[in-house]
Amino acid sequence: MTTYTICVFTENTIGLLNKITILFTRRRINIESLTVSETERKGVSRFTIVIRHDSRETVEKLVRQIRKVVEVLAVFGYLNEEIAYNEIALFKIATPAGAKPLDIETVNKVYKAWVVYWHLDYVVIEKTGTEEEIFDFFNYIKPHNILEFVRSGRVAVSKSPQSLVEYLPEAEWESYL
Template sequence: MQKEYTVTVYTEDRIGITNRITIIFTRRGINITSLTTAETEIPGVYKFIITVMSTREKLDKVVGQIERLIEIHRAFVHEEEEVVYQELALYKISTRSLDTGDIERLIRENQARILTITADYFVIEKTGHQQELTDFIKKLEPYGLIEYSKSGRVAIVKWSRRFHEHLKELQAVPES
């Protein structure tokens, strides 16, 4: 049965690695719904956070293929309960809606905040899970929603401590 999974991949910083990873998903017919990458707390080690709809069996095969790439330290498949995650959304709203005052209450009630205000628009920031962020769009539409943009998933794995200790050991070993 297909469901949403988070795949984390720890890599070296190499040109083309994103393409090499994503093509493995493409060849297996798995659509990536979100991809975020950034350097970890260990210099030179990058973490890809990939969200997909798939079966566990298919993903286990994909992770096996990914780990065969030279630049990969490790790759993991995670169920939703194994990760703590958030996404970030920005909403551009017409400044005219500030005249009523209702929108400020809506922003507070939804744990969002205003980032910037111009003569024509203002930008609201909200973090949460995907459904929360899209539900907030519906609440903002009556106020003159101009634009919406959302990040991919940012996640921390609940059980990854031993692996991170391994990465720190790699950092301590001088390169030859």
């Protein structure tokens, strides 16, 4: 199975998430992760969708079908080597009195993770990186009693030198920049 990241630029409208995800459901393609946020252009949202599939042709057909959705401005399918990407994870770790203390130096220097909240009974640690890096840290921290674990979907940008504006239809887009 090959991992594909599909980036969809859309108008920011109600119900669009359903229109897009139903295209995956119809083709029986599972979405591994989904992240949606507004872009640097006001009113333009970016969907970053990660799927694993064994047929490039099927993924290309899916991308062409997504392009047909009226509110979709642009769609791109990428392989991992064509993008820069990361995820974020939060770990809530128990720190009971008398337990083996966390080696914060290893957490920071080796795993590049950071304590973002400290409580008497637990700490919250943030780790950014690839899925593999996050699960490497998960395995390291697992013996310390993980109370909660949450991981975001992938965020990604193309390694291409072009900017988003070059792909959008001709229009006056208000910028946040």
